Amino acid sequence: MNPVGRRPGRTGRLSSGKKRYDGPCRGRGTEHELVCQSCGTAHEPGGYPTGCPDCRADGRAGRLEVEYDPATIPASAIPEVGGGRTEAMWDYRELLPLLADTPVTLEEGGTPAVRATRQSDRLGVDVIVKNETTNPTWSYKDRLNALLVSNRPADGERRIATSSTGNHGASTAAYAARADRGPVIVLVPHETEAALRRQIRAHGAGTLVTEYDARGALLAELVDRGWYPTVNVTEPYIGLPYSYEAYKTIAFELVEQAEVPNVVLMGIGAGDGLYGVWKGFRELAALDAIDDPPKMVAVQSEERTPVVEALESGTDRVGESEGPQPITLSAGGTTAGDHALRAIRESGGSAYGLERAAIEASIRETARDGLLLEPSSAITAAGVEPALEDGLVDEGGSVVCVGTGAGVKWPDHTESAVGTAVEIEPTMDALRAAVDVSID
Structure with missing residues (x-):
């Protein structure tokens, strides 16, 4: 692939302190092509809603993936461990396949990485929550849609x-x-x-x-x-x-925010998020920005565990896992993409099916640390202990739980974990009877 020249961009600043990318002077993203992972055919950039056209003509589904020449990436664009450049997703535009001159943005990305104090102290390992609930619509999907709508x-x-x-x-x-x-x-x-x-x-x-x-x-x-x-x-x-590409920026930010974790846990639905984060770490290794990428761990509700079943059976294909609808609705599909399985195996990771009680306990524990996560996010915290038991975390290492969405949007699905408010008569006697602490 031929190298592409890039013009230096200007950045303005909003009162929030986040960078604003205003104007065509910013240039486009990295020069790239889309390579079919089934037949190997390279295609020009574009949407391709049904995958590789050549495979589709033969009655097959061919997954297209962005590939670019690492030599075209300037050193200044490559994330650095502990570099602190985490203000916005578009900080990394030279590593993203942006087709437009100017991205459609609501200032997504730049989300905090917060230590889960209670769980860290209880387990004796640093557990970090990548808090994607601070995105504009309160989920990590904003990274994806910023790129897809822009393109x-x-x-x-x-x-x-x-x-x-x-x-x-x-x-x-x-x-x-x-x-x-x-x-x-x-x-x-x-x-x-x-x-x-x-x-x-x-x-x-x-x-x-x-x-x-x-x-x-x-x-x-x-x-x-x-x-x-x-x-x-x-x-x-x-x-x-382009589904996976925006999620790479989660990996870029994690590296800049601290260090490379031993393990990254994600609740998994279709698998694009997990694969995208893995692709980000994999590209950082190819760019010599990091040495060893983390292990990727998928967590699913025990009612539906297609990735767990595929991993345990040794197959390269994720099949169907029919079961009742789990509490983790947004990550509760009956199947997933094979690329998720690839990420787990390439990284030396694992996958766990977890019971509802463990998920609800994690909703409560993370909430006590100030983060009310949706069940499909809180499930990652429930996966930390089995990852420790399986020896996936080095001594003195760290674990990242990607909190993909906010619990406030899922009141019915979190109610069984956190309960409901108590209604009382407006008297001190009623108040005293309703609480389990002294009010005097």
């Missing part, structure tokens, strides 16, 4: 459609609104909470509630009619070529 050509199809249990739909709607793209259709299952439905509607998207398993077929029909999807619509699931 949709302004003169192309303006209609956007997606399928989601909530977080992704809210994020797609927000970034489409920010870019003045529309109309937008978001397909959600009946299990999606009212708070998330309202959030999606507030951003101007059509929020359509239907059967959980029927959403994929409906979305595929919309794509056939020309709508631009922000999730993959093929079977088996292969992701979108």
Whole structure:
């Protein structure tokens, strides 16, 4: 791949202290091509909602992945361990496949890495929560949609459609609104909470509630009619070529915020997030920015454990794991992409299926440290102990739990863990009877 020249960019500053990327002087992202991981064919940059065109013509699903020449990346763009450059996702634009001159942004990224004091002290290891709930729509999906919506050509199809249990739909709607793209259709299952439905509607998207398993077929029909999807619509699931890329910035920020952890735990649905974080660490190693990438650990509710089952069976394909809908709705799919399995194996990681009681206990423990995470995020904290028991963490090492979404958006799914407020008569006697501490 030919090297590409880059113009130095200007940055303005908002009162928040975050950098604002304003104007075409910033230039585009890294020069790249999309290489099919099945047939090896290289394709020019683009959306490719159904994967590799050559594979599709043969009736197969070919996953496309961004590849670029490391020699084209200037040294100043490469993250440094402890470098502290974590103000915004677009700090790393020269490592991202941005097609537009200017990204669609709500100042996503630059999320804090917070020590989980109680769990760290209890287990004798540093447990760090990468708090993605500080993103604009309170989930890590904002990184993804910032890139996907930015990469949709302004003169192309303006209609956007997606399928989601909530977080992704809210994020797609927000970034489409920010870019003045529309109309937008978001397909959600009946299990999606009212708070998330309202959030999606507030951003101007059509929020359509239907059967959980029927959403994929409906979305595929919309794509056939020309709508631009922000999730993959093929079977088996292969992701979108730019799905993983935005999630790389989580790895970049973690390296700049402290050191390379021994283990990174993520609740896993389709697997794009876990694979993207792994790809970020893998690229940092290829750029000689770090020595040893961390082990990637996937955690799933025991009701549905497709990745755990595939890992244990030794297969290269993630199959179906049919079971009741778990409390971890946003990471509770019946299958996942094979690329997630690849990340776990390449990194020397593992995968665990965890019971509901352990997940609810982790919701409470992380909340006592000030972080109310959704079940699909809090499950990562429940995975720390089995990772320790399996010897995945070095002595004096650290563990990162990626807190992908906020519990405040999932009140019904967190209620069993945290309980409900107590209603009392407005008297001191009633107050005294309702609390288990002395009020005198």
